[in-house]
Amino acid sequence: MTHATPGTATPATEPTTRFAPAATITVVLGLVGINLANHLLGWDSLWLGPVGAVALILFARASGLTWHQLGLARRTHAAGLRWGGIVIALVTVIYLIGVLLPGTRTAFLDVRYHLPPAGILLTAFVVIPLGTVLLEEVAFRSVLWGMLSRHARMWQVLLGSSLLFGLWHVLPAAASATGNASVGAAFEALGGHAKVALIAATVLFTAAGGLIAGELRRRSGSVIASIGMHWATNGLGVLFGGLAWSLAV
Template sequence: MAEPAVRQLFAPAATITVVLGLLGLNLANHLLGWDSLWLGPVGALALIAFARASGLSWRQLGLARSTHAAGLRWGGGVIAAVAVVYLVGVLLPATRSAFLDVRYHLPPASILLTAFVLIPLGTVLLEEVAFRSVLWGMLARHARMWQVLLGSSLLFGLWHVIPASASATGNAAISSVFSNLGAYATAALIVGTVLFTAVGGLVAGELRRRSGSVLASIGMHWATNGLGVLFGSLAWRLAF
């Protein structure tokens, strides 16, 4: 049997291996307390190495040089759009409270470190390589594109189950929304977080599909998280 045929035969097993590996990385980060600043890059490199060994090309991974320009254009456009939305949200008193997250009530140096180092290396790199590069490429070998988009997005939502509770304790606006649910507040927060991040995964996945590059979804992911920190800091300064 030819080597490509062998790889195709074991493609589902390789996909399951990636999913189990992501589960392990998630548990190591949130339950074992491993430092995501090194776990993110190491995990991303390990996933790419496994994907390449499994027969995925750079194009299948959304990392081909020929797609970089399109990825940067789409990613840059999304960053600009998110910046405008966040700016309006922070400047309007009615929506400013949504940005008042105590995790980002920090000195300027810490804000810059979080937005430009911790989030890109500790969060965005691993999650985009995992869901819009490696898992995407794995699923595309034995599923239709709409299934790839939905499957990767649902798993991306489930990836956020464990850290979901942090949103309730850190953000007053989120806490107030779920506080009236009593005993069901935690469950509602987790479900809401999974659905919200799954929708975000759909948008990121569509950007990756249209551009052919994971750089587009990286731009969106950093914009929503990194710019959220920067504009959250601005919101705290405007609130007092």
């Protein structure tokens, strides 16, 4: 019987490590396809999100990733919930202050979320979690994270997944100017370059958010922590946006 020497891969792990870069590239190309289908072909993200998330996890498991590598191991759930809960509480306080102060309230007045109460609740607790948070967290902080970790150092995993997360938002970036008056006004002075500047700013802002979400995922070992942050920034944004509109009347 042969024994593997320390630091060398055993025959059982060789296939997964050998094809790790190819699997990572496949995931990236798959995400490009999902992004194009959602924003250019108009596919409904409410079903595309869950289907895409399941497909990514199935591919990752077939490629040899463990639940721990995916940030979904049962033993990390408690830490993920703890970190996620802390972030949700922190964002709640920040958003509440932002809405109550007249000087910052306009930042929450997004016409996309000027909805009746039922629409606000549906968007915050169904559309955003299923159509946005689930897919993006599984894609960038679970599957892509696990793929990159097999052939890159941790700082490269964090930076690479965050940069790709920023680029993921190139197509929907223009909606920020048409939906939020304060955002549009901030770039109005740039004239013909406003759209390019808005896209660049969106990519940088979301990449920075990806760094924070990635650090939460790294510290907790669980994607639940980054899910909590992602929902807090988006879902609570809708809830407090509704409050801002009611105060603006």
